[in-house]
Amino acid sequence: MKNSKGGIYKRFIKRLMDFILSFVAIIVLSPVLLLVAILVRVKLGSPVLFKQKRPGLNEKIFMMYKFRTMTDQRNENGDLLPDSVRLTKFGRFLRSTSLDELPELFNILKGDMSIVGPRPLLVQYLPLYNEHQKRRHEVRPGLSGLAQVSGRNAICWEDKFNLDVNYVDNVSFMNDWKIIFSTIKKVFVREGINQEEQATVQYFTGNSEDI
Template sequence: MDDSRYARFVKRPLDILLAFGLLALLAPLLLAVALAVRTALGPPVLFRQIRAGRYGAPFLLLKFRSMAEGPGDDSARLGTFGRVLRATALDELPQLTNILRGEMSLVGPRPLPLSYLPHYDRRQRSRLAVRPGLAGSAQAAGRNALPWRDRLECDATYAQHVSARGDFRAVLGTIRILLIGQGVSAPGHATMPRFDSAHAQVPEAIEEDSNTPG
C-alpha cells in the first residue's frame, strides 16, 4: 500500500477499529487495574494532564495513577505498585479513549508536556505533524532509557515517513521492549528527566503532578 494513502485514509479508521476492539476486549483488565489503583493509592484512580497533541494542540491525556500523593521524590512516591504498573505499561491503557476521541493514534510519538514546545528545534518540532501515539518507534528503540536527542530524532523520522510497515514494526518493537522490561526509566532516575532548550537532561525528575512523558 502506498504510504501516503495509508497515512491519509487508513491509519485513522484503523485506530478507531482497533481501539474500540481493545477497549471491549480489555474491559475486565481495565476494571481490575482501576480497582488495584483505588486499593493501593486511593482516589483518584485516573491521572489527567494537558499534553501537546498534533500541531501542538492541547488535549487531556488519561492514565491510571501510579504515584502516591504527598511529599517525597519520584522514587518514594512511585513505590513497588507504581513501578509494576509502569513497567507493564498498564497505566497507559486509558489512552485508548484518547485514541477514540481523535487526540492520539495507536502509533506515533509519545505526547509530551506543553512546556516542552518552546524548547524544540525545527527538526524536533516536526514530530508534531502527526498524532501522538500509544506505541512508537522511540518506544521500540528503548523507551525512557533512550536519550532525549535520540528519542526526538526517532519521532521526527517517524513523522516524515508514516507507513503501515513502520507502524507494524513500531508496535512489535514496543511489545518486545515491554516484555523484556527495558527502558522503564532513564538511568539514574525513577522516571524520566526533563527536556530543556539545550537538549540536556536536567536533574529534576518529572513527578506525576507534571508526569513522566512515558
C-alpha cells in the same frame, strides 16, 4: 525531504485503523482495565486516573489519561515529596508492564492520539523545541512509537527527537505494524522504562545533551 509514499495511509487508513484497534482493545481488555482501576483505588487512593494536558497533532492541546502510579505524599509544608518517594512498588509495576498507559486507548478512540506516533510530551516543552524537534507534532502522538521500541526512556532526548522525526517522514502501514509488534515484545521484556537510577524520565530543558 518528506516521504510521500504513505500519504493515503497517513491521511485516511491510519485513523480508521486506530479507531478499530482501540475500540476492540477496550472491549477485550475491559476486565484488565477494571481490575487495574480497583487496585489503583485500593493501593494508591483516589483519583484512579492521572489526567494531564499534552500537545497533540499540530500542537493542539488535549487531556491525556493514564492510571495513577504515585501517591500524594507531602512534607510538613504541604509540598509533594520527590517522585522516587511517591512512586510505590505497585506504581513501578504498572509502569514496567505499561498497564498505566491503557486509559490512553480512550484518547485514541477520541482521535487525540494514535496507536503509533511520537509520545505526547509535556506542554511546557513546546517553547523549547527547535524547528526540527517541532516536526514531531506533524502527526498524532502515539501510545507507542519508534523512539519507544528503540530504547524508550533510556535514550537521550536528541536521539529520541531524531527518531520521532524519522517516523514522521516514514509513516506507513508496514512501519506501524513493525512498531506495534516490537512494542508487544518490549512490554513483555520490560526494558527501557526509565533512565538508569531515575524514577521518572528526566526533564527536558532544551539542551541537546539532556537525557
